[in-house]
Amino acid sequence: MAAQEAAQSQQTQGVPESRILQARQANASWLTDPTVFAVNRKPAHSNHRYFLGEATEPKQNLDGVWKVNVTQAASIDVENAPFAAADFNDAGFGAINVPEHLQMAGYLKNKYVNVQYPWDGHEDPQEPNVPENNHVAIYRRSFTLDRPLAATLENGGTVSITFHGMATAIYVWVNGTFVGYGEDGFTPNEFDITEALNVDCDNVLTVACYEYASASWLEDQDFWRLHGLFRSVELAAQPRVHVETVQIEADYNPSMAAGTLNATLQLRNANDAATVKAKLRDANGTVVWxxxxxxxxxxxxxxxxxxxIAPWSAEEPTLYELTVLVVGHDGPLVEKIVQRIGFRTFRIEDGIMKLNGKRVVFKGADRHEFDAKRGRAITRQDMIDDITFCKRHNINAIRTSHYPNQEYWYDLCDEYGIYLIDETNMETHGSWVANNIETPETAVPGSKPQWEGACVDRINSMMRRDYNHPSVLIWSLGNESFAGEVFRAMSVHVHELDPNRPVHYEGVTHNRKYDDVTDIESRMYAHADEIEEYLKSDPKKPYISCEYMHAMGNSV
Structure with a gap:
């Protein structure tokens, strides 16, 4: 039944959300079915801040000490899920912090590989299958809804749970009720848990987090292979009348020193509201519109x-603040939206990248989210330290190699002034390179239709979340994943959703049939004479060395 639903979902044309399955019971087959990458997941949306009334932010953080048990995946029955029952005896479970990696907590061994997949040399699964030596971590914790969330629920609102970062695939239950399945652990996996909640007493949350799934074939990044819930987990209440998503265009006309704000808001249960009031303020708090x-x-x-209007740039990252008030029929303030905005125009003109009408040169670096002790479960202070380092050393651009970063990083780049190439969670290097020999016919995703839904969904989730950040200048389709029709579909989706930002993808250098996929000529480790030759050949695209030197620790 699940496979049939998946096939039907894959045939649905239109926005990626149409490919998200709905199901009342977990199915083990999803783990190795590339057409099933999200079940019951809420549609991707902007990460705007919203408040109940004037100042109540209806969120509840679930970080802290959880219970965990790590075992072989073959021993777990996710379809009946006895371990998800509220009264399940988990006295024998160990403890783990969330966010934290299973490896850093001592539950799994550290693994590092570059090009190959982590199972290569041990097992030989064929895509989209996974190795038999596959671990699953059963996480459990209890919680009681904070009063603002409970009150929102009682007044006709909803409550969702968001996993901001996990690896590699999760099944989720609340009080024994299955609420969802998700992959792509570097963008939010958000599930509506309204129907499963107890409002005034304890709730039990259970997560089965799998080391490997079909998604692993899309996540062969050159980094330490780390698993578990490595970013925050939080609850959020949405009032009955709620701004679901905000999409903002804030263009700047340098010849007129003028800005134009265009924004589209999607409002849930709009009939229950009367008016929507918007104000735009400058850095001094003065209302400009x-x-x-x-x-x-x-x-x-x-x-x-x-x-x-003062434009936004890396040198002068001027931000404005948009406030939106949703007002009910009887006059009460239902919801308040707050979003920072930077007016800027980034275009490619005559093969030159221009910001606010002037040529811009990226003096950049690739950046992994990483700490020697915490892995990718980095803190806000880690990010502040990185942004300070960038500004002190005249680094003006970062490629988020090779996955979307924590949301706070984008806020810092807006505030301090860093140009971002925002990169999709995708690298499949080991599927098409073995012993330094390329085998295009084995490339994942290539032109294989069974992978298209998951890949388009990944870039859609990143774009929906990060769209409103002025620091994001370019969307990247991923890293070292060869080329193919799937990347063409991803590029088309980017341009349909965002008519202004260009697309970056280096992989087409391996198959020039797909040159149309990228708006930028991007190469890795090209020598100076090769770059000079390209720039002297009347190029139609601007050039970026997306990787020019590879450092691990102090190895450079």
Missing amino acids: ESTQCANETITLNSGALKN
Whole structure:
């Protein structure tokens, strides 16, 4: 039944959300089915801040000490899931912090490989299958809803749970009720858990986190292979009338020193609201534009030309603040939205990258989220230290190699001024290179239709989350994954969703049939004479060395 549903879902044309399955019971087959990458997951949306009334942010952090038991995947029955029952005896479980990697906590061994997959040389599964030596960590913890979330639920709202970072695939239950399945652990996996919750008493949350799934074939990045819940887990309540997502265009016209704000808001249960009020303030708090309109399912904000706007750039990262108030029929403030905005225009003109009408040169670095003791479970202070290092050393650009970063990193790049190439969670190096010999016919995803849904979904999730950040100038389809029709589909989706930002993808250098996939000529470790030759050949695309030197520790 699940496979049939997956096939039907894959045939559905349109937005990636149409490919997300709905199911009431977990199915073990999803782990090795590339067409099933999300079950019951909420549609991807912007990461705007919202408040109940004026100041209550209805979120509840679930970080801290959880119970965990790590075992072989073959011994776990996810379809009946006895370990997910609220009264299951987990006295024999160990303890682990969330966020934290299973390896750093001592439950699994550290593994590092570069090109090959971590199972190569031990087992030989054929994609999309996974090795038999596959671990699963059963996480459990209890919680009681904080009062603001419980009150929202009682007033007709909903509550969701979001896993901001996990590896590699998760099944989730609340009080024994299956609520969802998710892959792509570097963008949010959010599930509506309203129907499964106890409002005024304890709830038991259970997560089965698998080391390997079909998704592992898309995640062969050159880094330490680390697993578990490595970013925060949080609950969030949404009022009955709720702004689901915000998509903002904040362009700047350098010849007129004017900015234009265009924003689209999707409003849930719009009939229960009366008006939507918007105000844009500068860094001093002065209102530079405002509007009021009747509530509707789709709200469009259009400021027209705003004079004397200070543009955003790495050198002068000027930010404005948009506040949106959703007001009920009887006059109460239902919801408040707050979003920082940077006015800037990034375009490729005559093969040159231009920001606010002037040529821009990236003096950049690739950056992994990594700490020697915490792995990828890095802290806000780690990110502040990195951004400070970048600014002190005249680094003005970062490629998020090779996955979307924590949300706070984008806030810092907006605030301090760093240009971002935002990269999809994708690398399949080991599927098409063996012993330094390329085998295009074995490449994942290549032109294989069974992988298209998952790959388009990955870049869609990243774009929906990060769209409103002025620091994001370029979308990247991933890293070292060869080329093929799947990448063409991803590139088309990017341009349909975002008509302004260009696409980056280096992999087409291995098959020039797919040159149209990328708007930028991007190469790895090219010698100076090769770069000079390209730039003297009347190029139609700007050039970026997306990797020019590879450092591990102090090896450079």
